[in-house]
Amino acid sequence: MNTADLLKKAREGDRRAIAQICSDTWEPLYRFIYFKVQNLEEAEDITQETYVKTLTYLQEQQAPLENFLGFMKTVALNVLRDRWRQKKRRGIQLNFEEINPAETANQDHQKAVVQRLQLENVLAKMSGDQRLVLDLRIIKGHSVAETAKIVGKTEAAVRTAQYRALQSLAQLLNGND
Amino acid sequence: MHDPENRLSDYIDTLNAEHEPEERHGAADTPEMEKLLATVRLVRTLREPALPAHGYPERLAKTVADKISKNKHMEQKQGMKPGKRRRSWIWPSVTAVVAGVLLFAALSSWSDWFKDDMVYAMEKAVAQLTNYHGILEMRSQNEAGEEWSVRQAELWSEGDKYAMRQDDGTLTINNNEQKWQIRPQSKEVALLPLVPDLVKTGFDLRDEAQRAKQYPHTVVGSEEIAGRQAAKLKISPPGGLEYYLWIDKETNLPVQLQTAMQNALQTTYTFSSFEPNTQLEPQIFAYQVPEGYKVVEKDPGQLVSTIEEAVAISRLTPLLLPKAPARIFAFLDRIVLDYGDTTIIETAAQGSFEPVAGSALGTAAGGPLEVWQDHLRWRQDGLEIQIEGVKRAEFARQIAADLTLPDSAQEIVNKAQVKVPVDLEIAKADQQQVDRGSSPWQLDPLQVSLTFVNLKVTPEGIQGEPKIPFSSFKLGANNGAQAVVEVADGPIKQVYLERLIRQDETGIWSVVGYDPR
Numbered sequence: 001m002n003t004a005d006l007l008k009k010a011r012e013g014d015r016r017a018i019a020q021i022c023s024d025t026w027e028p029l030y031r032f033i034y035f036k037v038q039n040l041e042e043a044e045d046i047t048q049e050t051y052v053k054t055l056t057y058l059q060e061q062q063a064p065l066e067n068f069l070g071f072m073k074t075v076a077l078n079v080l081r082d083r084w085r086q087k088k089r090r091g092i093q094l095n096f097e098e099i100n101p102a103e104t105a106n107q108d109h110q111k112a113v114v115q116r117l118q119l120e121n122v123l124a125k126m127s128g129d130q131r132l133v134l135d136l137r138i139i140k141g142h143s144v145a146e147t148a149k150i151v152g153k154t155e156a157a158v159r160t161a162q163y164r165a166l167q168s169l170a171q172l173l174n175g176n177d
Numbered sequence: 178m179h180d181p182e183n184r185l186s187d188y189i190d191t192l193n194a195e196h197e198p199e200e201r202h203g204a205a206d207t208p209e210m211e212k213l214l215a216t217v218r219l220v221r222t223l224r225e226p227a228l229p230a231h232g233y234p235e236r237l238a239k240t241v242a243d244k245i246s247k248n249k250h251m252e253q254k255q256g257m258k259p260g261k262r263r264r265s266w267i268w269p270s271v272t273a274v275v276a277g278v279l280l281f282a283a284l285s286s287w288s289d290w291f292k293d294d295m296v297y298a299m300e301k302a303v304a305q306l307t308n309y310h311g312i313l314e315m316r317s318q319n320e321a322g323e324e325w326s327v328r329q330a331e332l333w334s335e336g337d338k339y340a341m342r343q344d345d346g347t348l349t350i351n352n353n354e355q356k357w358q359i360r361p362q363s364k365e366v367a368l369l370p371l372v373p374d375l376v377k378t379g380f381d382l383r384d385e386a387q388r389a390k391q392y393p394h395t396v397v398g399s400e401e402i403a404g405r406q407a408a409k410l411k412i413s414p415p416g417g418l419e420y421y422l423w424i425d426k427e428t429n430l431p432v433q434l435q436t437a438m439q440n441a442l443q444t445t446y447t448f449s450s451f452e453p454n455t456q457l458e459p460q461i462f463a464y465q466v467p468e469g470y471k472v473v474e475k476d477p478g479q480l481v482s483t484i485e486e487a488v489a490i491s492r493l494t495p496l497l498l499p500k501a502p503a504r505i506f507a508f509l510d511r512i513v514l515d516y517g518d519t520t521i522i523e524t525a526a527q528g529s530f531e532p533v534a535g536s537a538l539g540t541a542a543g544g545p546l547e548v549w550q551d552h553l554r555w556r557q558d559g560l561e562i563q564i565e566g567v568k569r570a571e572f573a574r575q576i577a578a579d580l581t582l583p584d585s586a587q588e589i590v591n592k593a594q595v596k597v598p599v600d601l602e603i604a605k606a607d608q609q610q611v612d613r614g615s616s617p618w619q620l621d622p623l624q625v626s627l628t629f630v631n632l633k634v635t636p637e638g639i640q641g642e643p644k645i646p647f648s649s650f651k652l653g654a655n656n657g658a659q660a661v662v663e664v665a666d667g668p669i670k671q672v673y674l675e676r677l678i679r680q681d682e683t684g685i686w687s688v689v690g691y692d693p694r
Contacts, residue, residue, distance in 0.1 A: 013246055019238035026234045028297055034226040038218045040195035044229055044237075051241040056248060119219060138220045141193040144186055162189070163182040163213075170216045 011058045022051060025069055032073050036080060046083070050076040122172045130165035137162050185213055192217065195227050295396065295408060295424060296389050302429035303386040308335035311451040317444045321613055329449075338462045352462040354480065359467065366466045367473045370513070371480065371506060385431045388412065389422055399426075402433045403449045428453060438612070478508040487512045495523045496557060496576045519566030521576075526561045534621040537583040537657035541573065548583055548657070550682065555580075583656040590659045590673040593690025599677060608678040608685050619685040623650045626662040626672040629688045634667055660686065670694040 009017030026047065033050070034043040054075050123131055129151075136147045137158070148155045191198045315328045331342040340350040348359040349369075356369040389412055398409045400423065407423040414420075418437030425432045433447045466472055481487050482505070488494060490507035495514070502514040502521070511524040532538060536549035542557035552565040553573045564573050574580050611619050618624040627650055631643040649665040658680040662672045671692040676684035 013242070013249065015238070015242045018242045018245075019235070022238040022241060023234045026237055027228075030229070031226055035222055036218075037197075038221040039192050039197055040227040040229065042197040043226070044233070045197070048237060048240055048244075051237065052244045052248075055241065055245055115219070116222065119223065123220075134220055137189055138193075138217060139224050141224070143190065143193075159182045159186045163185055166185065166213050166216050166220075169220070170212050173216065173219075 007058065010055055018051075018055065021055075025072065028069060029072055029076060033076050033080070036077075046076060046079050049079045053079060118173070122169065125172060126165065126168060129161065130168060133158065133161045134165050134169070181210060181213075184210070185217070188214055189217055192221060295429075296386075296394060296410070298429040299424050299431060300386045300390055303382050303431075305454075306382065306430070307454050308333075308457050309382075309451060309453045310334075310455055310457060311448045314447045314449050315444055316447075319443075319613060333457055333461050335457055335462070340461050350462060350464075352464065355464055357464060359470070364470050365473050366470050370478045370508070371504075371515075382431055385422055385434060388414070389431075394422075397421075403447055405432060407432050478506040478511075478513065481505050481507045484512075493523060493525055493560065494558075496560060496562065498572055498575050516566070516568065516572070519564065519568040519572055521572060522563045522565070524561045524563075526556045526559055530556050530561070532652055532655075534623045534652065536652075536655065538652065538655045539580065539582045541577040541580040543579065546573075546577075546580060546582070587656050588659070589654050589656060589661055590675055590689050592692075593671075593673040594692045596690045597688050599675075599687045599689060601677065604677050604685070604687050607687075611685050612683070620683070622655065622660040622662055622674045622686045623647070623652060625674060625686045625688060626650050626664065629672060629691075630664055630667055630669050633669060657681075668694055 006017050006020055010021055029050065030043055030047045033046045034040070037043050037046065050072055054072050057075075123134070126134075132151065133147065136142045136150060137144070142150070144155045144158050148158045151158065153161070188198055310333050311331075313330050313332055315330070316324060317327075318324055329344055333340040337353045338351060340348060342348045346361040350357055350359075351371065353371075356371045358367045358369055359365075360367065389410060392412050392414045394410050394412045396408055397411045400407055400409050402423050402425075406426045408426055410422045410424060412420055412422055420437045421433075421435040422431055423433035424430070430451070430453060432451070433445065435445045436443055479490070481490065484495065484497065484505060487505050487507035491510060491512050493510075493512055495512045497514075498521075500516075502516050504515040506513040506515065511522060514521040514523075530545060532545055532547040532554075533549045536547045539546035539548055541553075541555035544556055547554040551569065552563055553569045554561065554563040555573075555577065556562070557577055562573075562576060570580075570582060607616070607619055610616055618628075624647075627643060627645070627647055628639070630645050630650075631639050634644045645664065645667040649667070651663045651665070653661040653663040653671065655661075658676050660674045662674065664670060664672060669691045672688055673690035674686040675689045677687050677689075678684055
């Protein structure tokens with residue numbers, strides 16, 4: 001089945017066509033969402049919601065055949081923005097990028113690479129202790145108790161150290177902008 | 178547990194447990210806290226994402242189909258047209274999305290919407306490839322479509338190790354510790370330097386998957402290659418020539434590569450047979466000298482673990498990058514620093530520095546920098562430094578801080594005192610001639626200048642040795658698009674040249690001006 005047929009069938013609610021689209025596209029879409037939310041639970045929910053919104057929309061409108069994945073990524077950003085807005089009750093401005101659909105969806109990988117380089121660059125400027133606590137707690141995913149044991153500090157000291165390390169990192173990143 | 182330190186810690190724990198932070202709105206009650214939470218998520222991008230459990234795409238498809246069908250049913254019950262109910266949310270944003278995506282589509286190439294997945298699937302399939310055995314055919318054609326050479330090689334590959342048997346029986350093996358060649362015709366085993374490794378086939382599956390992902394690409398069709406159905410991908414490296422890669426639809430592995438026409442030649446690499454993840458004889462990568470063979474050693478160098486050892490062997494004091502190389506090789510007269518995708522070769526500088534004719538010139542360490550194919554070469558602190566590979570410019574800048582690459586936008590020919598008119602039609606015909614493989618001297622600015630100057634001296638034609646010899650011509654500047662050649666003798670002091678048709682290493686040079694002496 002070619003892509004146009006697949007799309008047509010999916011639009012009509014054909015389960016096999018929907019399964020084929022999900023099977024062909026879920027992983028890059030999921031990874032894109034995970035990159036934003038950084039947890040599996042939310043990433044799975046938003047991925048699902050994105051397919052429902054996109055395919056519901058397809059029942060009514062012609063979908064862009066080209067760059068379908070880019071289209072879905074932008075729908076995912078809208079879903080995400082909507083969810084975060086609903087959660088936000090105190091009206092603090094979310095640090096959320098302005099949506100330029102084509103750019104957001106297509107240059108995301110490139111941006112991620114640059115962001116990673118910048119982040120690694122800034123992390124290299126931090127003290128060894130600060131890097132260690134961020135590495136153990138966030139990158140390696142150890143609990144406060146495990147981290148405390150590894151670094152030979154109390155749990156309260158680990159919490160303070162990670163708070164300060166993140167403050168320094170945020171400041172360094174701001175200075176890097 | 179309400180102070181910021183604890184709330185931040187809880188947030189990290191929730192993400193580590195792969196749960197949605199329920200109280201994010203509560204935790205991020207100040208811009209300061211919001212910034213810290215965002216920083217946590219940012220740091221977390223350095224780790225691999227947690228992927229859903231096995232069977233997720235099937236579960237996802239079922240839930241999505243159920244929800245869509247439920248929504249449709251409800252809308253029909255309420256007498257609404259499908260898709261209308263959610264319009265209040267979806268309409269403005271999705272309209273903007275469609276406009277943006279259509280605009281993007283109009284500006285970019287028309288492509289299959291699953292192409293990214295195809296390349297992604299290929300990258301994954303290549304990553305899962307532990308080893309393979311295959312027969313690779315390499316066919317080169319000239320621009321007239323005539324077959325220029327046909328070679329075949331049998332390949333065994335496992336991780337970074339490989340063995341390749343060529344048509345004539347020569348077997349080259351690299352087991353990542355040693356590289357050697359067994360030559361049945363001369364009954365020799367030649368020990369070879371491990372890096373730079375120029376023996377590789379030109380069709381490295383991992384490199385190709387990586388490039389295809391990195392560069393803009395379009396699916397342009399489907400073809401049968403060596404009895405397998407394959408998708409044909411057109412890959413367009415920015416600023417480079419387009420080439421094609423065929424991906425086996427069943428295994429998602431690259432099956433054929435066709436390079437762009439370069440130096441009037443185009444090569445097609447095809448796996449005529451391919452067995453992925455197979456049982457390889459472990460002895461294939463083991464160093465052994467067949468009976469009756471003699472070992473020939475031409476300073477293959479040795480793998481050392483520290484720079485000090487390399488210095489002791491080579492008697493050189495190398496210039497080093499802040500980052501340590503993956504491997505260090507020491508030879509009697511040189512040190513090779515291997516960074517995986519990039520190699521630095523440092524030798525003692527001897528004689529005068531002569532850039533390859535036709536190379537573009539920049540500057541480094543106060544002297545000339547040769548930019549030729551995929552390497553940079555210059556002299557610094559009594560050493561000749563050559564850097565090959567993808568990070569050559571980045572690494573070179575770390576060694577020579579004053580490094581400037583040739584700027585092809587810079588005008589260097591407009592200073593010519595006498596302008597020489599060029600007939601573009603003739604230049605185009607000359608270029609085509611060179612592309613077909615004849616008159617390659619037109620790719621060398623020194624040779625073009627030699628012909629031009631000597632024809633000025635003897636307009637009736639060059640008979641025998643030219644009056645102004647080749648040794649009188651020296652490249653003064655070359656930014657890849659324009660060049661100046663200095664002439665030591667004769668009526669012309671300087672020749673100004675330009676690549677009028679194509680500004681890369683396959684472009685011919687035309688004389689556009691000169692300064693009389």
